[in-house]
Amino acid sequence: MWENADRATVQAAFRAAALVVVLAWLFSDDVRAWVPIWVPIVLLLAAELEFVFRGRREAPRPAPSRIPPGPEDADLGFGEVVEDDDGIRFLPPPARPERRGRRLGWVVGAGIAAIIVLLAVRSDRGATWAVLSEEARTTAETRFTAEASRIAGKPVRIRCDEGYSFTGAGSDTLGIAFPGSGLAYLDPTICRALYDLAFAGDHRGDQRAADALVVLAHEAVHLAGERREGVTECLALQEAGPLALRLGMPEGTTRRILRTAFAERLSERTIIRAAYALPSSCRDGGALDRRPDDPRFPF
Ligand SMILES: [Zn+2]
Structure with a gap:
């Protein structure tokens, strides 16, 4: 299954999962109480190691052939100079296609960053004494x-x-x-x-x-x-x-x-x-035992 799955998808899914675990670990006392600190570290390390080793096993990519400038280079001033009966004039390139995918990525990234900041501020403020009335x-x-x-x-x-x-x-x-x-x-x-x-x-x-x-x-x-x-x-x-x-x-x-x-x-x-350090008399039945009849110690 791992060999057939699209590598980029698997990597992205794994990183997203690791990120969720790390965030939960950072902001939830319950998760922190049950999950030792090395678990998120090992998760992220595993993702990076997988990335490196699979990259090394892959066949090297063919060297990119030269690509002439296209419409996406419009902002660099690319265009054409044409000569016709009226003389020489500059023909601007077609309008640059809008890249919605990239913009969406930015929006999602900014949203996630804002949520992390909000959570951090809340968890920080929530835990102090001074914030109480x-x-x-x-x-x-x-x-x-x-x-x-x-x-x-x-x-x-x-x-x-x-x-x-x-x-x-x-x-x-x-x-x-x-x-x-x-x-x-x-x-x-x-x-x-x-x-x-x-x-x-x-x-x-x-x-x-x-x-x-x-x-x-x-x-x-x-x-x-x-x-x-x-x-x-x-x-x-x-x-x-x-x-x-x-x-x-x-x-x-x-x-x-x-x-x-x-x-x-x-x-x-x-x-x-x-x-x-607790004195040796600090035990069940010891001189410091305040409830000598109760075998449970300290409570
Ligand atoms: Zn003291």
């Missing part, structure tokens, strides 16, 4: 404050660090707590993920949601007075479960993402994160 942000901060107070066991305050004054744009710090004043700041990306979870019903249960839940719980544990990072993280992993349920996440999803988050932290071995 002030009312939505205030409501969300009130809710986060209530949840943190519940975990801390005393009234504390949670603010979203809109100006990145404390968390730092692009830095690793996703939250910072000031136990003395009972106040913690969260990175705006964390606030947005929590907002999507609590107010927009986004219960996909991906790593983004797990991280956001653990960060809020982590700062709340700090505000309760715990300073040791490893202990704080261990308690936060356990508090994140009930927190997720209160924010509306289904129980099965919650247990799955927190098991993954726990496993990730156990396998963390970088020296930079050494202070955050």
Whole structure:
């Protein structure tokens, strides 16, 4: 079938399919969660390799013979000089035929480009905290404050660090707590993920949601007075479960993402994160197990 099919058609179809996969991968979190990054890369690489190898196997094209100028060269000034009884005059070439195919190609290309730009702008804006209305942000901060107070066991305050004054744009710090004043700041990306979870019903249960839940719980544990990072993280992993349920996440999803988050932290071995390493007592039945009767850990 591949030998008989028109090569150009197969190539075009394959490239279009690869483009669709890559776009879906770029703009859909669901696709990204299920398709590893190398799949679109391998798809495009396969298309290019096929192009090169079939081109090399094909018989070389005969050298083009000289073609005299024709009507399509009208814009280059091509015409004819004729001599008749009236004298010598210039005979312009016939009008250039309109190339509708090429124009259609441009229109389709521009349309696709516009759609890509629109999708990129939308996905970018949709994911930020700042794009939410002030009312939505205030409501969300009130809710986060209530949840943190519940975990801390005393009234504390949670603010979203809109100006990145404390968390730092692009830095690793996703939250910072000031136990003395009972106040913690969260990175705006964390606030947005929590907002999507609590107010927009986004219960996909991906790593983004797990991280956001653990960060809020982590700062709340700090505000309760715990300073040791490893202990704080261990308690936060356990508090994140009930927190997720209160924010509306289904129980099965919650247990799955927190098991993954726990496993990730156990396998963390970088020296930079050494202070955050979970203590060995952070296990089912360990000294840090807040629910010793429950064999499920951390939730
Ligand atoms: Zn901390």
